[in-house]
Amino acid sequence: MAPQAPWTLVRKGCSMLRLEARPAPSRLFAWASPLLSLVVTIVVATILFSALGKDPVKSLSVFLIEPFNGLRSLTELGLKATPLILCSLGLALCFRSNVWNIGAEGQYLAGAMLAGGLALWFTEQQVGINRWAFVPLAVIAGALGGAFWAAIVALLRDRFNANEILVSLMLVYVANLLLSWLVFGPWKDPKGFNFPQSVSFADGAAMPRIFTGMRLHWGFVLALLAAVGMWLFMSRIYLGWQMQVGGLAPAAARYAGFSTRRALWTALLTSGGLAGVAGAFEVTGPMGQLTPYVSNNYGFTAIIVAFVGRLHPLGCVFGSVLLSTFLIGGELAQSRVGLPSALSGVFQGVLLFSLLACDTLIHYRLRWSAAPRAAGAAA
Amino acid sequence: MNETALLIAAMLASGTPLAIAGLGLLINEKAGVLNLGAEGMLLMGAVTGFAVAFHSGSTTLGLAGGAAAAAVLAMVFGWLVIWINANQYATGLAVSLFGGGFSAFVGVRYVGQKLGAPVNHAIPLLADIPFIGPALFRHHPMVYLTLVAVVAVSWFFYRTRAGLVLRAVGESPESAHALGYKVRLLRLAAVACGGALCGVAGAYLSTVYAPLWVEGMVAGRGWIALALTVFATWRPLRIVAGAYLFGGVTMLQLHLQGMGVQIPSQFLSMLPYLATIVVLVLISRNPMWLRANMPASLGKPFFPGG
Secondary structure, three states: OOOOOOOEEOOOOOOEEEEEEOOOOOHHHHHHHHHHHHHHHHHHHHHHHHHOOOOHHHHHHHHHOHHHOHHHHHHHHHHHHHHHHHHHHHHHHHHHOOOOOOOHHHHHHHHHHHHHHHHHHHHHOOOOOOHHHHHHHHHHHHHHHHHHHHHHHHHHHHHHOOOHHHHHHHHHHHHHHHHHHHHHOOOOOOOOOOOOOOOOOOOOOOOOEOOOOOOOEOHHHHHHHHHHHHHHHHHHOHHHHHHHHHHHOHHHHHHOOOOHHHHHHHHHHHHHHHHHHHHHHHHHHHHOOOOOOOOOOHHHHHHHHHHHOOOOHHHHHHHHHHHHHHHHHHHHHHHHHOOOOOHHHHHHHHHHHHHHHHOHHHHEEEEEEOOOOOOOOOO | OHHHHHHHHHHHHHHHHHHHHHHHHHHHHHOOOOOOOHHHHHHHHHHHHHHHHHHHOOHHHHHHHHHHHHHHHHHHHHHHHHHOOOOHHHHHHHHHHHHHHHHHHHHHHHOOOOOOOOOOOOOOOHHHOOOHHHHHOOOOHHHHHHHHHHHHHHHHHHHOHHHHHHHHHHHOHHHHHHOOOOHHHHHHHHHHHHHHHHHHHHHHHHHHHOOOOOOOOOOOHHHHHHHHHHHOOOOHHHHHHHHHHHHHHHHHHHHHHHOOOOOOHHHHHOHHHHHHHHHHHHHHOOHHHHHHHOOOOOOOOOOOOO
């Protein structure tokens, strides 16, 4: 349904800028809009840097260029992108199916706790294990943890009609507190000077690394494979197509006899599982132990990634790289320019805001016109 | 006896931000706009409120500053969803994420700072009544203003013509538009009002309740306030009652800890979140009942002439 112009900048009797409905959504702008919003974000960033008395060119290069500078930086970028890719893939499927799971952060933590528990078991029982043999176990533990956390949401939605936005979000806080209890309580390292952290995992209970001396692990490759898998599921598998129809046109899906319950469960279990695997990779990869800071807000950042990536699996990969640049840029900004790393959160928000605004251009085009339209267009 | 009085006092104090934010979101939703950005607006209000109170030395100015900042953020949201037709869920989430990021960024320099000495708000004579005094009459004026606000909001919605129009905008924007009301401006006004109240709630947390700034200090209260509007089936009085109930649950954990109950504090801290889920399940079980109470056009975009 293409509605009429939603707004106009009117000066009576003069030419004016107007939004006009396109006959069909623009494919060009569907993909140009993220680029446009990136430009807007850069403009905002430039203004902000100047206002804070920093050299905008230098600050921007810290944010956008340095993360790509050299092999080590690139591997760190891939390391940050891994959890983002996994979480955003699941969210893309959810959002396309009109299932508003925004608790990927909680599912991530649940996967991290279960996989971390597994790694701790191997460590404390001193069961020797090879890193390669550990990978499938970590994946299974993470997926089970995340899927279980998401299953609570699915069950309450399916059985009691409870809003999945609120339930999945409340479960983020619960997961955070559960993790906090574990690392302050039963799983605390007795020799850790009372820091809230577990013992360091044994050498075998960790993700194998791609390059020696760098933290990037094979989970990155698995995440890329997951993106391909999700792309196949969405574009080649009947159930994936049914779910997307259900999201776009619920009435049509009902009429065709597509099960909304199956879509709900599939979307939540898949996205929960993927987020859980992300948590498992992070805790057994770069962290190597459980701490309260297992997540870098990846589950929430992945929401932005999913939208920037147009809810498309390959888009999610690009979106993850972009948002990872922001995250690393934030860290660098602290050491190089003397700005708080929280700045990257501001840019993430600005990016999502401008993306949503630019998305208007998918359905509307800007037109200069001489005469005002019929009354009613301007309200 | 005295302990019970303190528990009641704590319940009122901790329920107040939920009540104010809940009323703000109610105004949004009665006009048909669903703002998932509550958490971000509370954070925005909290950090701005603290900053203003810190530099001016006045809590009242802090509350006003918090209201203004969150209202501005809410109006950006309003412009995007009402005029640009952006997805309400996604835009609301953007507000929450932006509010979280922005408040963390601005708040860095206020971490660990303290506001001036706490002010005694005891009401003369009344505060000295045994039991009732400590429970009810030693609060910050915001606690009493919340009660004024709920009466005002109820009166506005059910006793004034403007309230009727606003409800019409949320139930059937087409009809309201056909009658000549400016649906989009009214919705924007409701969104700004709701944002301002969320900002006050956030500023109350950082300048009166805590009073300090910590990153993410709102701790999900925005989301709980969103849930409250559902629990209360969109009735102002029930929102405030629910808010105090949740304030009680929050306080219960501290009380239980004080009594030496052997449960790890983390599990007690889960109570408000678990309670939200449980109540949500109980309320939502009957979809017909929920639908009968919900503003009919909640979350649906509207185009004049579309």
